[in-house]
Amino acid sequence: MQEHIVIIGNGISGVTCARHIRKRSDSKITIISGETEHFFSRTALMYVYMGHMKFEHTKPYEDHFWEKNRIDLVHGFVEDISYGTKTLKIRSGEDVSYDKLVLAVGSKPNKFGWTGQDLPGVQGLYSYQDLELLEQNTHPYGTPENKQRVKRAVIVGGGLIGVELAEMLVTRNIKVTFLVRENKFWGNVLPKGEGELVKRHIIEHHIDLKLESELDVIHAGEDGKVSHIMTKSGERIDCELVGLTAGVSPNVEFLKGGDLALQRGIIINQYFETNQKDVYAIGDCAQFDEPVVGRRNMEQVWYTGRIMGETLAATLCGEKTKYNPGHWFNSAKFFDIEYQTYGWVFANNREGEKSFYWEHEKGKMCMHFVYEGSTGKFLGLNTFGIRMRHEVINDQLNHERSIDYVISHLADANFDPEFYTLHEPEIAAAFNSQTDYKVQLKKKSWKRILRLSK
């Protein structure tokens, strides 16, 4: 009989895994999701709220894709898993039995036990349901000021989702107060220069950014809904909406109490194997017992979810493959400013690391290079407002190029649209003046660029 692979969760991890299983084998594949019937891009929910797109545009595949590729979809929540009999209990549905089970159940917004965190008008932003809730909690686009349901919102937690939520709410003419615990924006990730740049840009968009402010208590008014919050420093802020965006944690509540080994997430080894036979976990919900060298034990970004899905599909189809994600990369957008990162740039240089920071005079672009002080080996790059070519940087990291090589070959790496002003001479000059290097810029070479994709 055909092997039945069941995947719980139709996010990027689960769906990528299913697609790659189908490329490699004829196994029966079922994806179960309680969130939505079809896969959508979670990162695009903000654009639906802002009216850039409709929800259907966030679906990367047309609805007929699944049947054509013989991927069965079940829209429902899994309530219980029996690992011994290899069956799943689905709320309001039949039992499903599996030969192999993939848990790709994602995560949910953190709530740190604040008083009032479950009041109406308090919410996170992660799932499709969160988007629906946000629509209910706020007023429609274009509502005149005197009829607005929400005059002011408070966002708690200065990370990527927080800044997205701020951008979203501003489009409904809601005033936003943004509470950030650290003394700079996204302080556990961004170095000082970048944090300052983002901070300025957030303020430019009329966000009331409060650094070193922490939420203490959320209060309800007479109607039972949020009326104001108090910060730990005793400040009262009146608001009708509170956005909790202080990170996410694995969505493993429904798995607790069973035989599956859990800590913060589902414990897996480097082959995504859990402690249960034929049960695997990938994506946001997974926690490596031993992380890949230099990486965190939980990786909760789009790209790692996709890489895990690709990799696990090989294992499930008989080619046992270790998680080997290559060089770290990530990207985001802070209002109008794009951000990309390649390799490792930490909030503070680690021992032996040196960095070179360049910022454009208008303060909306910067580049931050990190390299080994002793050898000059290039370690990583943050770039704001300037696009970089992934393949080129990845290749430079692979070949352990030195920092002067990277700077002199910036033209190869630039990925900005045609006709954009290039800042390479300025960057190189700044680098030469700040360090002992004497870098000369090389012209862009397609030969060098293409050798990578050969």
Added chain:
Amino acid sequence: MKKIQLIAITLFAITMVAFVSSLFISGFQVSSETINSHLDSKGMKSEILKERLLNEVSGVEFSNSFSATGKIRSVFIESNAIHEANVAEHRSNKEWDKSNDERQNIAKGNYRDFAYDLMKPSGNGHVHENKGLWLFLTFGLASIASLIFILINLKVLGPAGIKNTGIYFENNTSKGWIAWVTFSFLVLFYIGLYFFPSVIINWTYIVDPVKDIFGGGGASQWFLYGLLYCTAMSIMGIRMIVKYRHNKYQIVRTISVVFFQVVFAFLLVEILPMFGLPGVDLKNAWPLDYDFLFDWNVTNLLANGHFGKFVFVWGISLSLVIIPVMVYFYGKRWYCSWVCGCGGLAETLGDPYRQHSDKTVKAWKFERYIIHFVLLFAVFMTIWTGYTSYQQVYHPDMDYNDKVTLLGISSDTIRSWYGFLIGSVFSGVIGTGFYPIFGNRVWCRFGCPLAAYMGLVQRFKSRFRITTNGGQCISCGNCSTYCEQGIDVRAYAQKGQNIVRSSCVGCGVCAAVCPRGVLKLENGPEFNRISPDNPIVLGNEAFTLNSDITD
């Protein structure tokens, strides 16, 4: 600020109402001299036609263009019907001479142009008498109002960046009633322009003062169209630049496309005849310029000395040499979104509707059938009309029927069907009229034979591609949503594949709206331009699928 914008938009709406009502509030009185001289100049011999026109049209005060057109129409058709009946009767009586004589009485052409020619010199209402005032009330005020609205957006919309907020909430851009009104207006406008020019004759009066700058003689409906086109493109071009002011590619491209429209498609076409030269649009290339080999065009060019011959040779080299070479180096974008008038209107006036293009695989399949069918149609029509032109030039004395007939098919028939179906209905009524509903590139995507031709070059032999930036795609869908050509850009980007599609016009908006810097339009070596169908996106080192061909 927003209040001023509201006032501006209201003012704009009023000017539109004024523009439309100008058709209804200004009348006509056709003089007997106009009738006599027109019949003479056209060699129309019918006494019935003449008499009825003199009795029923001449001296009658028509209150608007509709009633005047209606009257002339019935006289024209009824007169022809009588003559045709007579011809039939003579034939059945085998009175061949009489039948041939009577046949001369049937008026050639159609009543629409006939009515236009009689009415154009005969306007007498408020619009006709106050052309300058109406020019200001419509073109003038509408331009001022739109510019105020657009320039205030510099402040209202905040710092430079992507400005797509509310597109799917705003009435106009999400197929609300404003979109449907705009749709109806555009469709009716094109039907009037192509098929009932006499009905919109008052609009030509409005632009007569502008025509006077170019030697006068009264504006035709085509002059009206050209001026309206240039005005709309210039103003909406400014809007485009304000909207995408953070993106230099969009700024340069928009300036270019507006420049080519205003200078080449309008100013030169008007100015050249002032020096006795044929007024041709030098950038309009066959097969988009489908009448290039029509006999009247060929004979006209060849009769116009060195310049005419230059234009003839230029037209041929443009289509056969310059276009494929340029597409090889830069992709078809150099034409479609940098030079072309149709593309220019789509990129400026049509920009607010770009998201409506259909992205389904079904639409893509349909597109491939229909656009290549139009290309074949254009090629066949050109062979037939080219044959006719050849005979016209080299054997002018040949019998007319022999000149137009090749393999038993008449080139007149083919070209009139092409002109009606493709030239008027597809490119105008559907191509532009349907902007607010089907998106701004319906014609360019499904109908333009030049786009199909360049698409073949772009797909198979070109240095142009949209590069996908390694593994950075988050499948958000902005690129696909805002692709006016209905390309599912994301489908390639999320697989790490470059986008090499024949239909891509290189507008660059996918790369502009991408929130992660994933897409870049560029010209580079052909090597690996079309990425292999590699299942693993960059960033995953667990596989070494391509290791054997690296370094």
